[in-house]
Amino acid sequence: MKHIKKDKCDCRIIHEEKVNEARQRALDDLVTENLCETFKALGDMSRLKVLWALEYQEMCVCDLAALLGITESAVSHQLRLLRTLRLVKNRREGTILYYRLADDHVSQLVRIALEHIQEPGVKN
Amino acid sequence: MKHIKKDKCDCRIIHEEKVNEARQRALDDLVTENLCETFKALGDMSRLKVLWALEYQEMCVCDLAALLGITESAVSHQLRLLRTLRLVKNRREGTILYYRLADDHVSQLVRIALEHIQEPGVKN
């Protein structure tokens, strides 16, 4: 069952079939990058707080800045990223821009991640 | 309805009720940090590839290294992080450690994120 294979190049492979299988099933690199960007967007305290707040109600930039305790500029930078990834949308009312979640994927992602971190730790 | 409030301090708040509401509903900081760490773990090409591979079959460190095209050391570092966050588990067979997903939360998270990025882009 085991193909012990040691080449001179440092790509040492123990289970060749497994690696080949994994290669075939691998996601397209572009898809993986998009996935990566999305998770990266969620992996930041400021953006996470923004998204959590927007899950309940739409809010404008300066309110979010007050909520997070950072400058409006910083919030704006983050919102641009979230907009680019289609995680949030906005609507204008005069000079004020109200941001809201783009769809319920964010809610679902956060809910599942919450489940995960609250799950009791098990030995291996 | 609008409380225009401009203080000398730069925490300008337009909708005070919204900010207060958001503050009350805000997640505990420690919980947010854990959430953040979890998403951060998913927001990396190497770790994402590892997790995607492990969703189908358990694999050992050097096979994962071969699959990703990085050193075994790099994979090991990443696996330690994933283990710490209880995203993967391992079992030992001789000198070989086989890694697998800890539960199906990762699968769910990736599936939802995939849905999100594949959703057709809509104007605002």
Added chain:
DNA sequence: TGCATATCTGAACACATACTCATATATATA
């Protein structure tokens, strides 16, 4: 015990990124 293999760990470095500051843009109103 001694050697080989598989994995882990710490240090160092190159690169990414989140923030602030200064400034620009957009909308509303006088």
Added chain:
DNA sequence: TATATATATGAGTATGTGTTCAGATATGCA
């Protein structure tokens, strides 16, 4: 048009992070 407000943008900077390299641990076997 001129002014004020809300937001966006670009540059600069300090911190974070993923990688490799060198060396340490751990298990198996002669």
